[in-house]
Amino acid sequence: MPHLRVGTVALVGRPNVGKSTLLNAMLGERIAIVSHHPQTTRDRILGVLTQPDAQFVFLDTPGLHAAKSKLGARMNHEAREAARDADVVVFVTSVGVEPAPGVGRFDAALLGQIRDASPKTPVVLVINKVDRVADKSALIAVLQAYAEAFPFAALVPISAKKHDGLERVLSEVKKLLPEDQPLYEADTLTDRPLRFLVAEFVREQILRATREEVPHGVAVVVDRFDESGKVPKIELSVHVDREGHKKILVGKQGAVLKEVGSRARARVEALMGRQVHLAIWVRVTPGWYESDRGLREMGYIGGADTTAPERGRDSEDPR
Numbered sequence: 573m574p575h576l577r578v579g580t581v582a583l584v585g586r587p588n589v590g591k592s593t594l595l596n597a598m599l600g601e602r603i604a605i606v607s608h609h610p611q612t613t614r615d616r617i618l619g620v621l622t623q624p625d626a627q628f629v630f631l632d633t634p635g636l637h638a639a640k641s642k643l644g645a646r647m648n649h650e651a652r653e654a655a656r657d658a659d660v661v662v663f664v665t666s667v668g669v670e671p672a673p674g675v676g677r678f679d680a681a682l683l684g685q686i687r688d689a690s691p692k693t694p695v696v697l698v699i700n701k702v703d704r705v706a707d708k709s710a711l712i713a714v715l716q717a718y719a720e721a722f723p724f725a726a727l728v729p730i731s732a733k734k735h736d737g738l739e740r741v742l743s744e745v746k747k748l749l750p751e752d753q754p755l756y757e758a759d760t761l762t763d764r765p766l767r768f769l770v771a772e773f774v775r776e777q778i779l780r781a782t783r784e785e786v787p788h789g790v791a792v793v794v795d796r797f798d799e800s801g802k803v804p805k806i807e808l809s810v811h812v813d814r815e816g817h818k819k820i821l822v823g824k825q826g827a828v829l830k831e832v833g834s835r836a837r838a839r840v841e842a843l844m845g846r847q848v849h850l851a852i853w854v855r856v857t858p859g860w861y862e863s864d865r866g867l868r869e870m871g872y873i874g875g876a877d878t879t880a881p882e883r884g885r886d887s888e889d890p891r
């Protein structure tokens with residue numbers, strides 16, 4: 573039997589550098605949610621890629637950032653843990669149209685944290701969004717600066733969006749994985765329960781449909797997942813921080829929520845390969861992300877199950 577390279581790979585980096593886009597591109601399926609808002613990813617999402625000679629088990633971590641709330645502290649913790657647990661860390665950074673020729677202060681701090689948390693774990697640097705750079709020679713100074721700042725196992729410029737350089741990322745990571753038996757069946761894509769993905773798909777569409785002020789206070793919870801009928805019925809609550817956010821999210825005559833619902837439904841149907849019915853309620857739950865209770869109820873503490881405990885329906889907007 574041929575030896576397989578098998579192991580866990582943590583994708584780590586600042587918010588919004590393109591970690592979820594990279595994961596989705598490598599997997600060829602859209603699991604992690606993507607939006608233009610920083611801190612879109614709040615949980616570690618496991619995606620599995622099986623090749624004839626390797627199995628990559630990816631952890632997509634929330635972007636590391638300065639903690640401003642309990643939720644932020646939780647995300648930092650998750651990300652550091654992922655780096656510590658993984659066989660290989662892929663450190664993702666991104667460049668602007670005119671790349672600054674050094675290592676950003678924040679990246680330098682993060683790399684220090686990774687080295688402290690897991691000094692022996694090999695780290696591959698991925699410089700994403702190079703499609704934005706017209707003069708590619710500007711990347712040389714960036715690569716040099718990063719190479720001097722940290723003992724990376726490899727440095728790979730890519731464009732996750734355009735699927736450029738992905739094979740090279742995979743081949744560099746593969747070299748660093750231990751030899752082992754596969755951890756998952758070859759057709760496994762993720763270990764996340766379907767209900768988690770459904771809640772994430774709805775949250776993704778909300779982030780896309782709303783502006784700056786709404787997204788950080790949004791949590792989506794599956795209240796009921798009923799597969800007994802011909803068409804599965806999924807009921808979800810969207811928790812927002814303020815009455816004003818609810819107004820924005822619902823939109824004039826429910827137009828925004830309707831759009832969110834039908835786009836999310838299309839993704840769920842594509843994933844499940846069948847028709848589904850989504851019912852979404854918007855509820856005002858001020859400051860849920862500031863208390864342990866709130867985080868637990870939204871599924872951010874104590875497992876990834878996004879099913880809510882029973883609670884009163886305080887503010888409803890059935891679609």
Ligand SMILES: Nc1nc2c(ncn2[C@@H]2O[C@H](COP(=O)(O)OP(=O)(O)OP(=O)(O)O)[C@@H](O)[C@H]2O)c(=O)[nH]1
Nearest residue numbers: 588589590591592593610611612613635731732733
């Ligand atoms: N131009 C360009 N944009 C990209 C590329 N990769 C990702 N983006 C964009 O960057 C934004 C952030 O991408 P995400 O994949 O959500 O970033 P992330 O690092 O997972 O973000 P967090 O969830 O906040 O940690 C989105 O608007 C993407 O479309 C790329 O290769 N080129």
